[in-house]
Every structure is written in C-alpha cells, then in structure tokens.
Amino acid sequence: MTGLDDYRERARRWLVANASPGDENESEIERAKRFQHALFSAGYAGITWPPEYGGQGLSTDELVAFNEAAADFELPVIPLSIGMGMAGPTILELGTHAQKSRYIPALLRGDEVWCQMFSEPDAGSDVAGLRTKAVRTDAGWLLDGRKVWTSNAQWADFGVILARTDSNAPKHRGITMFIVDMREPGVTVRPLVVATGEAPFNEVVLDGVLVAQDAVLGEVNRGWEAAVAMLRHERVSIGTRVQKRANALGFDNLAELARRRGVTGDVTVRRRLAEAYVRESAVLAYGRVLQAEGKAGIEVGPRGSVAKLAGAELRLWQASVAQEILGPDVALGDPEFDAVALGMVAAPGVATAGGTNEIQRNIIAERILGLPKDGGIADRNTPFNRIRTSRRAGHEAEG
Ligand SMILES: Cc1cc2nc3c(=O)[nH]c(=O)nc-3n(C[C@H](O)[C@H](O)[C@H](O)COP(=O)(O)OP(=O)(O)OC[C@H]3O[C@@H](n4cnc5c(N)ncnc54)[C@H](O)[C@@H]3O)c2cc1C
Numbered sequence: 001m002t003g004l005d006d007y008r009e010r011a012r013r014w015l016v017a018n019a020s021p022g023d024e025n026e027s028e029i030e031r032a033k034r035f036q037h038a039l040f041s042a043g044y045a046g047i048t049w050p051p052e053y054g055g056q057g058l059s060t061d062e063l064v065a066f067n068e069a070a071a072d073f074e075l076p077v078i079p080l081s082i083g084m085g086m087a088g089p090t091i092l093e094l095g096t097h098a099q100k101s102r103y104i105p106a107l108l109r110g111d112e113v114w115c116q117m118f119s120e121p122d123a124g125s126d127v128a129g130l131r132t133k134a135v136r137t138d139a140g141w142l143l144d145g146r147k148v149w150t151s152n153a154q155w156a157d158f159g160v161i162l163a164r165t166d167s168n169a170p171k172h173r174g175i176t177m178f179i180v181d182m183r184e185p186g187v188t189v190r191p192l193v194v195a196t197g198e199a200p201f202n203e204v205v206l207d208g209v210l211v212a213q214d215a216v217l218g219e220v221n222r223g224w225e226a227a228v229a230m231l232r233h234e235r236v237s238i239g240t241r242v243q244k245r246a247n248a249l250g251f252d253n254l255a256e257l258a259r260r261r262g263v264t265g266d267v268t269v270r271r272r273l274a275e276a277y278v279r280e281s282a283v284l285a286y287g288r289v290l291q292a293e294g295k296a297g298i299e300v301g302p303r304g305s306v307a308k309l310a311g312a313e314l315r316l317w318q319a320s321v322a323q324e325i326l327g328p329d330v331a332l333g334d335p336e337f338d339a340v341a342l343g344m345v346a347a348p349g350v351a352t353a354g355g356t357n358e359i360q361r362n363i364i365a366e367r368i369l370g371l372p373k374d375g376g377i378a379d380r381n382t383p384f385n386r387i388r389t390s391r392r393a394g395h396e397a398e399g
Helices: 003-018 028-042 060-070 078-094 097-108 223-239 251-261 267-295 303-331 335-350 357-368 383-398
Strands: 114-117 133-136 141-147 158-164 175-181 187-192 201-211
Touching: 003 028, 003 060, 028 078, 060 267, 078 097, 078 114, 078 158, 078 223, 141 158, 141 175, 158 223, 175 201, 175 223, 223 303, 251 267, 251 303, 251 335, 267 303, 303 335, 303 357
Parallel strands: 114 158
Antiparallel strands: 133 141, 133 158, 141 201, 158 175, 187 201
C-alpha cells in the first residue's frame, strides 16, 4: 500500500465514523458547520491550502485521494460550498495577508458562511452589466443596489460582491470586488421560493451599506479580473462536485431505483444504466484530472467550463433516466420517490447556476476551440428579440 492509499483509507475510515446524518433536530446549517469543524479538527479541511492560514499544505494528490473517498458519502457541504469552493480560493488568490488571516481560518473551522453577490435582475449572464454602486466616502464605501439568485445568503456571515465604482469607465473597467459583512445595517435578505418548495437562493437589497476601505478584494476598478478569477473557481468547484451518493440521480441511486421497480431485466433500462455509469465515471474522472493539474501548476482556465457543462448535462440526462424508470409515478407524491423528484425538479437549476450551459459553450468555443467571438444575443434577429423590439416600440408609442 502506498502512502497515498494509506491516506485514502484513513480518510474513508474517518468518513465512515463522522459522515452520519446525526441528530434529526439539527438544522442543515448546524450540521454543515459541525461537519466542517470536525473536518478541520481531523486535518481534512483546506487540504492544499497554506498552513499559515489553517490549511494542511498538502499536495493535490492528497486532495484527490480524499475526494475519491468522499465520493461515496452524502456530506453536508452545500451551505459552506461557496466559502470553500469560491470565496476562500479567491481570497487566497487576491486577498491581502490581513484578509487571509481574518477570513480563511474561520472558514476552514466552519465558523463563518459565505455567499456570492454577482447576479442582478438585469445582469445575469452579462455580469458586467451590473448596476449596484459603491461610492467612496471618508468613512469607507457606501453600497446601494439589488442582487438576485444569492445562494446561502440566508445563512451568510459574509458575501463577496461586485459593484460599479466608476460609471464613466467602459463596462468591464469600473467594477470593484468587496467583502461585505451580511449583518451590517442596510443589508436585507429575502428568500426566493422555487418549485421544490425550498428557498435555496435569495434577493439581497443593499441600502446605504457602509464597508471599510480595506474591504476591497483585489484592486479598485479591477473587479472584472477578480470576478473572472472567482467564476473560474466556481466552475471547477461545481464541475468537480460530483458525489455519487449525494446526488439522488447518481448511478448508484438510479440502479437501486430500477431494482426496487423490478425493471433491471428491461433491455432499455439496462442500456440506460450502463450509459449512466459511463457518463458519471467520465465526469468524475475529468474532475479528478482538473484537480490533479493544480499540483503540476497547470492553469485550469476555461476547462473549468467543460467540467461545469459536463456535470450539468449529466444531471439533466440522469433526470430523464429517472423519469423513464419511474414513469408517471414520480409525479404522484409517493414519499418513497421524494428525493428523486426533488433531484429532477432541481436539475435545470444546475444548468443555470454558475453560468448557463450556453455561456459555458461560448467560453469553450472561444477560449478552447478558438472559434470567433460571440457578439451576444441582444441584436440578433431571433423571434425573442423581434417580440421584444415590437413591445418596446409599443411602449414608446404609448408613452
Ligand atoms: C440554483 C442557482 C443558484 C445561483 N446562485 C447564484 C449565487 O449564489 N450568486 C450569484 O451571483 N448568482 C447565482 N445564480 C445566477 C447564475 O449564476 C446565472 O448567472 C444566472 O442565473 C443567469 O442569468 P439570468 O437567469 O438572468 O439569465 P439571462 O442572463 O437573462 O439569460 C437568459 C437565457 O439567455 C441565454 N443567454 C444569455 N446570454 C447569452 C449569450 N451571449 N449567448 C447564448 N445564450 C445566452 C442564457 O443561457 C439563458 O438561457 C444562481 C442561479 C441558479 C439557477
């Protein structure tokens, strides 16, 4: 057994002992914080992050070995995923020593939760179209604006926000990234309820929120570069977060579903299950490749979009296989299929979160395949744009 096999086996044994659902009265956020704290105490939090800030300082080999062991467990990691997968890596990349010392150890211990405030009602895929403003005053920066789709804001202690700091500069130049304390006066978090009945994301209103001068992450007016860095971490984080069991639509669960329905002899179902196994294995393997490349110092860059797109396409496809196995029963409210039904309803959201599939395809086309740059869809002669133009003309005529 190599040292790495030994590490993987020790991690697996630790997970067997510590990944149980625990007390049923415990809330999702309490469980996530408790689990993160246990990871930290056992030396499995921030495996590749610098020891100076509470990480383990190990190589990507150990990270990959841990993730291989973890793929078989359903871990309560979602509430802390933006901190661990996006805010933390961005702070490590762009933050000052003071910011790293203040935020990274608390994040690794599971003490503080993060959210990401990029999207706005009129700035989704086109993040740089944002209107939230930050104005410099003697006391700090004053933030005003409205964000949407803000996952985990209901629990968040801190958020990473993009705001316009120079309205005269070209669209991508006058943006700055800040760290906001979500408990500051002027921050209002309103849950947005989705088809599953849950409220996984929120609207966040910022009304004269004051943040300190040193809350800038990166450089003033260089927030677009900071945003690109965070989005890169986001794509790798989402794209490589394929847990076999945590996903109710994962291969193991689909196979179990087919067994329970007594349809494992059906040739179509058998073919779908074989394909499910192959597709899931390919996405898992690609995620491991991206993680391993970190070790060799290879820039993942736009290939994070491949992982994100492949993971989202996999989820949509798995949802269609679950639908084939269960037929109409999945919609009839049988509690036995609740987790599968929730997974199916949530699948399209995976294709939107972290940048839509179309946006990932544009990135892959332009930055990996070297195809000509997309001019955006706003001015194209599409049916949607024709309707929009005629509506606008109608409004102008009325007004
Ligand atoms: C579950 C979930 C969680 C999220 N969490 C967060 C979060 O925590 N923080 C955050 O800031 N955001 C979050 N988002 C927002 C997400 O990252 C997307 O950026 C956002 O939803 C896309 O914007 P939109 O919905 O306004 O769609 P639009 O940008 O209006 O796009 C509408 C449609 O047009 C397509 N489209 C747009 N531009 C192009 C183009 N150039 N070429 C081809 N097609 C195009 C899109 O693919 C889409 O199908 C989340 C979204 C979801 C679903």
